Amino acid sequence: MTIIDFIRHGEPDTHIHDDRLRPLTTRGQRQSHAIATNLIYIPYTAVYASPAARATETVQPLATVIGKEIIHDDRLLERQMPDWVVDFPGYVRKQWTDLTYAQAGGANQSCRFRRDTKRLCNHCHRMGWLRSAHMERL
Incomplete structure (x- = not known):
């Protein structure tokens, strides 16, 4: 495994x-x-x-x-970050509290999680660690 x-x-x-x-x-x-x-x-x-x-x-x-x-x-x-945010710790806290939050020019955590999960599953599939049946759910 x-x-x-x-x-x-x-x-x-x-x-x-x-x-x-x-x-x-x-x-x-x-x-x-x-x-x-x-x-x-x-x-x-x-x-x-x-x-x-x-x-x-x-x-x-x-x-x-x-x-x-x-x-x-x-x-x-x-994730894609907007231009530098003056209150960076506050920005990060807000993104982890509200996964749909993003400033203009940036990406939210929810989109990032979906993107990263799909990338990981694609990699695992290419390596033979994940069967095609699992890929269809993405």
Whole structure:
């Protein structure tokens, strides 16, 4: 049986406005090391990450301790963000409270979840991990 674990990135440094370059804070780095410590004995066959710095930094300690290279995939990038939002923490809280909320130029969480689920299922189908009957439900 194939098991896929999704790991949310650690705390990002929201002072950096470029979504792809935004690194982890010191707290986020501690979170990434805690992930590695807690998951070191899981027999992962691969580690995938978005090319966003915070995503790569989150899984790097885990990839290092289990001896895997990180496979970057643009399809794992997060939702479309509008121009920089002054109250970024408030914006994020609102998006997680109301999954249909999006500012002009951005995407909401609900659309992102549907998109990501479909992408994951398509990938699993291509890998032979999911039968066609399941795909018809998407």
